[in-house]
Amino acid sequence: MTLLAETPELWDVVFKMPVERLRFIEAQAQKAGPAVLDVGCATGMTCRALREAGMAPIGVDINARFIDTARTKDPAGEYHVGDMRTFQLSRASDLLICLGTTFSYNLTNRQVAQTLRNFHDHLRPGGRLVVDVVNAIAFTGAQPFRRLSRHTFNREGEEAVATIRHGLDLRAQTMTEQVTWRRKGHAVRKDPAESLRLLFPQELAFHLEVAGFADIALLDGWGGDAQGFSGRRLIALATRPG
Template sequence: MARGPVAAKPPYGGIAGVYDRWMAADRIPYEEWFAFTSRRFAEAGREVRSVVDICCGTGVTVRRLQEQGFGVTGVDASPEMLDIARRRAAPGTELVELVLPDERLARLGRFDAALMCFDGANYLTGEDALARTLGHIATALEPGGVVVFDLSTRLSFEAIAAMGGFGERFDDFGYTWDTRHEPGSAHYEYLVTLTDPDGREVARERHQQRWFDRDEVEAALTAAGFTGVAVHDNYGEQAAGPRTRRDTWSARLP
């Protein structure tokens, strides 16, 4: 019997179960991320023992931070991703479902550091959403606390948009990706369709992201009370430049 149309799901509501295989270690340079983050933690104005991992997804970064001895609280907007994170993280790990910006982030506790990796901040598309979230992070950090986060740049978004629709097949699933751009704006929409081994649609999702001007990000960090603001090229030690595809920001509270 033919199936009816598949209802659209919130971001990661359908792809959570295949996300880790889709974004396997050979695609995501986790080791480079952790090396960069460790260096920034070492430069913080205090010993870093507790971390809030924002947009923690399936908990890969949560688990790795815990293996390094940090106490970690995870935050994500997707309950499906958090379900996987609970199975991966240490027993008793606090994992909180929040759609940012949300002032409850500021009340989760007092942390020595905050981390937001892999384009999580690009989902902050609403008016002043990035600035408000950075303000909540600042409130949640101890004096001298450090924040590290990344943002895909305009160059990265334009490169993906230039590809138009594309897709890929794995052993037991496939996907198609279609990019739509609002002309003259920083906003992009991604339509992601997940298929089974026979090519039948099993899930559809709509993802909305945007890029940020560096002056805008620096102003938001400064307004939130951060100092020592720096932006590097994709988790390396080279300063970000005009050809950077992923800005990696770090800053600390006085």
């Protein structure tokens, strides 16, 4: 398990919620309906914001520590531990969101298909899906691939420095990340490497169609740009017909 997976408080420092992403999700919920399902909700940051905006979100995450933290921070909320491929809830949602790196942990086509089918089954007819993935196009351009990056975070006066080694497996269409953490008063921590699936726009659209979705739109950012597709994030919107 990685340090971030073990430490929900540090996760909240590292992964701030972009305002433009929240506004985008709120706008989609206004169109689709208030029953929102956040798959990969982590510590419930997005669910809490949506509840404050008058929505009725439910959060699901595979990490029990994150769910415990979400329940502590949002006692009125509803949170469940579950795998995105196999979780089962009784409520059919108006809008299902899967943001950040969550969906990219589907490393094989079989896993992608299983997850999208489960998403389809948890939406009401006419319900909407928003899924955010790592864009493979960003790794095919002329810009050199960064093998090493360094990031500094501060939590309550404690500085944490993360050095990330990146790798690419072009055959598997995956990117690997291995993080080494340095914190004052702590031993150097080297996390296990994690892999993320890279998906091309039309590849993602095909998987959505096979899973039964329609009205698919592909975006290059939370501002709604559908032109460049050169950034690392690829956003898809789709509808369960009915």
